[in-house]
Amino acid sequence: MLIRRVAALAAVTLVLGGCGKTTEDDGGNDLGTREQSSVIAADPAASRGPAPDVAGAQKGGTVTILRNNKISHLDPQRAYSFIGLLSSASLYARSLTYWKDDGSGKLTLVGDLAETPGTDVHSDCKTWEFTLKDGLKFEDGSPITSKEVGYGISRSFDPAMGGPTYIQEWLANDKEYYKKWDFTKNKGQLPPGLTTPDPKTVRFTFEKPHCELPYAASLPYTAPVPQAKDTGPEFDNKPFSSGPYKLVRNTIGVEIVFERNENWDPATDPIRHQYPDRYVYHFGAEPDASAQRVVADSGADRSALAWDGVPSSLAQKFATDASLQERTVAAPTPMEWRLAINTRRVTDVDTRRALNYAIDRDGLIKAFGGSDLAQPVTTLMPPGTIGFQNYDLYPAGPTGNPDEAKKLLAGKSPNLVMAVGDGAQEQALAPQIKNNLERAGFTVTVKTVPGDEKDDLTAKPGNEYDLYFRQWAADWPSGASILPPLYDGTTITAEGSNNVSFLNDPAVNAELTRVADLPAAQQPAAWAELDRQIMKDHAPAVPLLVEVARIPTGSHLAGVFISSIFGVPSLVNANVKP
Structure with a gap:
């Protein structure tokens, strides 16, 4: 059975x-x-x-x-x-x-x-x-x-x-x-x-x-x-x-x-x-330096891999050099990047909706390294999730819709603090996000934090940041391993929370429980509908992109x-x- x-x-x-x-x-x-x-x-x-x-x-x-x-x-x-x-x-x-x-x-x-x-x-x-x-x-x-x-x-x-x-x-x-x-x-x-x-x-x-x-x-x-x-x-x-x-x-x-x-x-x-x-793990080198070492293919690096992938600065070189393509492991991934919004600090839902309208995803993907390395996404669950349904509740177009964002802000200019890891990837994306948001009427202060500490810092409910990049890949390809850990308010703890938007809405919490208790065959469509509902009612994050892995x-x-x-x-x- x-x-x-x-x-x-x-x-x-x-x-x-x-x-x-x-x-x-x-x-x-x-x-x-x-x-x-x-x-x-x-x-x-x-x-x-x-x-x-x-x-x-x-x-x-x-x-x-x-x-x-x-x-x-x-x-x-x-x-x-x-x-x-x-x-x-x-x-x-x-x-x-x-x-x-x-x-x-x-x-x-x-x-x-x-x-x-x-x-x-x-x-x-x-x-x-x-x-x-x-x-x-x-x-x-x-x-x-x-x-x-x-x-x-x-x-x-x-x-x-x-x-x-x-x-x-x-x-x-x-x-x-x-x-x-x-x-x-x-x-x-x-x-x-x-x-x-x-x-x-x-x-x-x-x-x-x-x-x-x-x-x-x-x-x-x-x-x-x-x-x-x-x-x-x-x-x-x-x-x-x-x-x-x-x-x-x-x-x-x-x-x-x-x-x-x-x-x-x-x-x-x-x-x-x-x-x-x-196996020897070396930490500290910037992605460009790691990729260049693998490209040089000398000594111990002949059996190395650059975990952080092809950096944006080398994307064109890897896309056109057949010898490097032969040494690149590539595949699409379920790994979704989002701009998590701390709903305990950004309490106005229209402000969170405005954040969604403001993003220029074309520019963001270029900053990430181009369409070889990422594809845009507007849903909380990535493509490939069982029962996935595509939608775009805040249509910003490929380059953002600052005018619609300004309408929602209604003359306000919210001051937001964005935590950014010190790694090259987040550092490349942060100026793009800052420019997008300021074009739409926000004032954004970027604070760089150590990349290996950022997730722990932003997992604390009392953290001092309004926005931060987070990535998530499901533990198995079901909404059950995406929406409950990320948006169930009853799972928020003093530290180590996966719900880093700190959304805690009784109706959402109850619906997450209801869907999880449905027969297995009924869950995929229900998770997809709840995905849309959470974004419509609460906009707790800005979905950004899904990665394409290219590992030299x-x-x-x-x-x-x-x-x-x-x-x-x-x-x-x-x-x-x-």
Whole structure:
């Protein structure tokens, strides 16, 4: 019954842009199309390891990842950035379930730590069981049991973690889950609804049906953590590995080094490989400098990738140089940029509507690097979401509509403070946004903040900023993993909120709950309608663009592809050519 109940939600077909290397025929501008589909594996064999060999891959070598900002969080219960969820956490943190993905758009959810993607015990989506595989070990060789999985999940009840909150809310049957069960007061115990009846079994019991649990369990907050190894805040700097690599050096903000975990058993893992000897993350270089290093293709950079992608300054060069196209991994992504509006500070809805009218998206995309790197969007959910419906409630045209914005402002000139990360990407977009808004009658003060701190700062309800860039890619391609985390007011916490617009409207909160409780087949259309309604009534953000990922790589790096879920580089098949 698991497959029949959940596949009704999961077996969808989505037309997105194409995946793979750019083509030479047209300068790499046309990525074509790809169909994205996701299913839950029916056959337990799909969840068994080892992962199929990658053709031509050999063991050895070092993969170097060049990135401007450091990774915000390594603690698997805290990881909720794109690089944290996928490209780093997948090296050292295994979850109950995970996605088989080769970048073609065909996704299969399989058991990772678990033997299958879960058992719906009573065929009502209220009681789920996961049976752990034999042979699972931590980096020190100690066994991974249900006790450590349960402890890891219990840690996520600490609201300061700031990671995903689906499972916590479902167990507590309350969006303010931390008020129902306090981890700090009950450390070492399990929250109500989570049990580990034996060393191999993890059981979830919900008051309401939650057929999306197998998806939610794929996030690293279900990663196992031994209580004795939990060093509190310091765990963020030195997590304890359950995956194919372990952290051996962390010079915070400068470099992270992962090397092979000799106690990882490939026979238990249907997803990951262990081809490179090590992964080295270097932080601090501007995207231009990182891309130039990869272009030079010398020494260790021959097996490097420039995480921040093709910068706008080099977009034309990459679009016209066939040799660079051969070393560029490219695909459209579900990653949407928005200008989040702090509704606690910008309280007038007409002012927020005026912000939407003011934006010159053509100019913004040029500042981003051109149409090779981004496409405009006017909806809260990006194209590719199940049931997506396009709309434009505040038609600004391609270059903005300052006159309509001024009408809504009715002679006012609001003074707004915009927080901008110090990375090159946000720094390139900020002047464009400032000019757009001031042309429409706003006064804008730009305050630059460290890029690796901006998300944490703006996640606090009392923050001093009116506007800030935020990005979001759904945890799975459903409105359920977009609208509730971003716009449900009952999820706002003292820090670590994902609802950084701080919208807290009782009618919206109630409708989010109602739609989440609908049968799976009815949810896509309902999420699409709610998307439009939130923008119409509240305008809590300005949707800006969706990214097209173009990641330059060295000539000796192979196996990297763009994740079909998060739209960022996946390293599960990475290997270094001799």
